[in-house]
Amino acid sequence: MAGSAFFMACAILVLFGFCVEAELVQHTFKVSNMMVRRYCKNKTITVVNGEYPGPTITAHEGDSLAIQVINESPYNISIHWHGIFQRMTPWADGPNYITQCPITPGNSYTYKFNVVGQEGTLWWHAHVSVLRATVYGALIILPRAGVVGYPFPNPHKEETILLGEWWKADVITLQNRALASGSAFNISDAYTINGHLGDLYRCSNKHTHKLEVEQGKSYLLRIINAALNTQFFFKIAGHRLTVVAADASYTSPFSTDTIAIAPGPTIDALLHADSHPSNYYISALTYASSPAIPFDKAASPYASAPPSASPFDNTTTVAVLSYKSSPPSSSPPIMPPLPAFNDTPTAHHFYSNLTALHPNSVPLQIDQRMFVAFGLGLTPCSVNQPLCRGNAISASMNNISFSFPTTVSMLEAHFRKIRGVYTKDFPNRPLVAFDFSNPSVNNQGSFQLTDKGTKVKKLKYNETVEVVLQNTAVLAAENHPLHLHGYNFYVVAQGFGNYNKKEARKNYNLVNPQERNTIAVPVGGWAVIRFRADNPGLWIMHCHLDGHLSLGLAMVFEVGNGPTPSTTVPPPPQDYPTC
Incomplete structure (x- = not known):
């Protein structure tokens, strides 16, 4: 009886976070410029710790984080921890000139904050100028150590998928030109999955991300749209996905073959490796929601044609999902049927059909x-x-x-x-x-x-x-x-x-x-x-x-x-x- 009472008492303490010791997770981010080769040419980009995308931060719910950012780049920098509440640590939120002045070249700043009451997929990115084109990475918050697991069967493996954009030109130069002329920012030249363009682009056969799976097992995909300006449709040929979380909040399981994801949000989805063993393309392409609106220069003498009349990056980036048991083949991977770039009904169906896993405390009386x-x-x-x-x-x-x-x-x-x-x-x-x-x-x-x-x-x-x-x-x-x-x-x-x-x-x-x-x-x-x-x-x-x-x-x-x-x-x- 005494043992049972102790167990019950400890269980209550665990529930409130006292039996499991939280950890201090420390990282050093060195922001600098680096030469990379993409799309048939060399280019200098700004990165963290020489990585593109940047390093993944993994912590447990309840942990404290301390990330020292050392600015060795020629630009001002600040880092935002996208989705972190920053309760009582607003100085660590990161948006330039909102919660901090930028970290100037040659200086540093240590972001200190806790992750309490949150678990799931978030991310971090630069929050000054357009540097988040290449300065970004995943921030994974696992359930509190030793307490509970996921509210769904534990997957065999987890895979982080960061969707991004790529410009052949320097993005800082492009932004300065847009600001000086009062015009829209240039569209990208390509898209990326985990920093790789995929083999549909020129000179990119070696720059294709690969995910190997085993027949019958499930995989948790942590999908992050880190692009500057592009919303994506995300699909995997031959497979459906079950969405289980969005923005680090659990959802009722939602089965779909197409995920719509705007810049900023994250989606956690279970992939069940239940198709015929082969090679399949994982694809991301533009959801360009803005139609070309008729523009009458005579009636509106204020500017040139609006940005909606401009072209968009109508390309597709791919990764390859391959089964371990699939035989060698010279055939290209299977491509999924892709939605039209302006398929708003499909996007809205996805965005509007997600619900919370459990009833939540929605404010009913509004001030x-x-x-x-x-x-x-x-x-x-x-x-x-x-x-x-x-x-x-x-x-x-x-x-x-x-x-x-x-x-x-x-x-x-x-x-x-x-x-x-x-x-x-x-x-x-x-x-x-x-x-x-x-x-x-x-x-x-x-x-x-x-x-x-x-x-x-x-x-x-x-x-x-x-x-x-x-x-x-x-x-x-x-x-x-x-x-x-x-x-x-x-x-x-x-x-x-x-x-x-x-x-x-x-x-x-x-x-x-x-x-x-x-x-x-x-x-x-x-x-x-x-x-x-x-x-x-x-x-x-x-x-x-x-x-x-x-x-x-x-x-x-x-x-x-x-x-x-x-x-x-x-x-x-x-x-x-x-x-």
């Missing part, structure tokens, strides 16, 4: 309601855009195109009460209501021009928030992946057209909605998210199409301190970077 219309627009050329003529392409939320500060981070300004860095008047709704999802607004210049500003939405600690995210068709209608730092949120509804409160609420899922840190808001449509503001600090919400972030598609939540020391933002660390 703050916001309606945020967002998309592309125009702003007058500035003196910093010498190649710009008339107006430049911009992006905005509620018609505010976000301007990053340059002299101090917003979090430090908040903590030290420095005035003049930002204002607390981000509007709860658009100043002007219009037919948001109607492509004809593309020709109406009054809806195209945006205002510049550094504005935040102030929230009290523990307030509940509902945000209606309304996509607009100004200049271009497309699917935008919006990422919120510091939080997960519940996606309670999504749909097409203009949000209609009465109709939409009939379909709200307030029981087991998917829990995400990034929502791909449907092209020409909307999504409704809810969260509880229980994490003090400054948290940016922005489009994870990198070209749109630099154009101003962002806003910031300022969440106040709670009533106790454990809910109050602590001072910045001693090695905190300064501007």
Whole structure:
């Protein structure tokens, strides 16, 4: 009886995390330039520890992490730990000029944070300029050591798949040219799987990732879209996948042969090796949600044709899945049937059919309601855009195109009460209501021009928030992946057209909605998210199409301190970077 009582007591302690000792996981990231050869030519890229993609960080739930970033590159750098809540460690979140100034060349900064209440697939990436084109890697959070396993049968093996983009030209040069001219960022030349282009591209037979499987066994694929600007359809010939998690939150098992994944999100999917032993292509190709909208230069004299009329990278990257028992063959691997690049019904079916594995604590009483219309627009050329003529392409939320500060981070300004860095008047709704999802607004210049500003939405600690995210068709209608730092949120509804409160609420899922840190808001449509503001600090919400972030598609939540020391933002660390 005494032994049973001890076992029960220890089981309770384990449940609350006291019987299993958490670890300190330490890494050193040396950021530097490196020469690589891809697509028939040598090219210098920025990498971490000489690896492309960068090193994988693996920790258990409950562990503490300390990652020293040493900047040996010629560029400013900061690292964001995508999806980590950073509770009481907002100084480690990483977005440039939001929670820190960049780490300048020759200097270093140690990011220290805990991973509590999270498990699954996340990732890390540069959060300054366009360096995350090559500066990124996986961040895997395993279940707490010695406590529980996965809520599904343990796989035979796990495989991380990082999807990316590749440019023949230098991405920093391309970005500088786009910013100077007020134009859109150049499309990529190729796509990658784990840094390899795949054998469908020239000079890339040796640059094809391979996954070997055994007949009858299952494999957990941790899929991460690390691309700068491209949403993907992901398929494996001859196999279906069972989605079991998204953004490090478990989902009800969802069987599919096509995964849609925007830049930023992660998907965990089980692969069952139950097909005929052979070689199969693993493929990733563009989901280009933006149709070419008719553009009338006479009716809209503000700019050249909108970015939606530009071509996109219509190529396919592949890896090879091969069975150990398959006989040698000179035949090429089997290619899966691929969706059309603009197959929005398939993408929406995937995005809208994920639900949480268990009922979750969706806020039912709402303190703050916001309606945020967002998309592309125009702003007058500035003196910093010498190649710009008339107006430049911009992006905005509620018609505010976000301007990053340059002299101090917003979090430090908040903590030290420095005035003049930002204002607390981000509007709860658009100043002007219009037919948001109607492509004809593309020709109406009054809806195209945006205002510049550094504005935040102030929230009290523990307030509940509902945000209606309304996509607009100004200049271009497309699917935008919006990422919120510091939080997960519940996606309670999504749909097409203009949000209609009465109709939409009939379909709200307030029981087991998917829990995400990034929502791909449907092209020409909307999504409704809810969260509880229980994490003090400054948290940016922005489009994870990198070209749109630099154009101003962002806003910031300022969440106040709670009533106790454990809910109050602590001072910045001693090695905190300064501007």
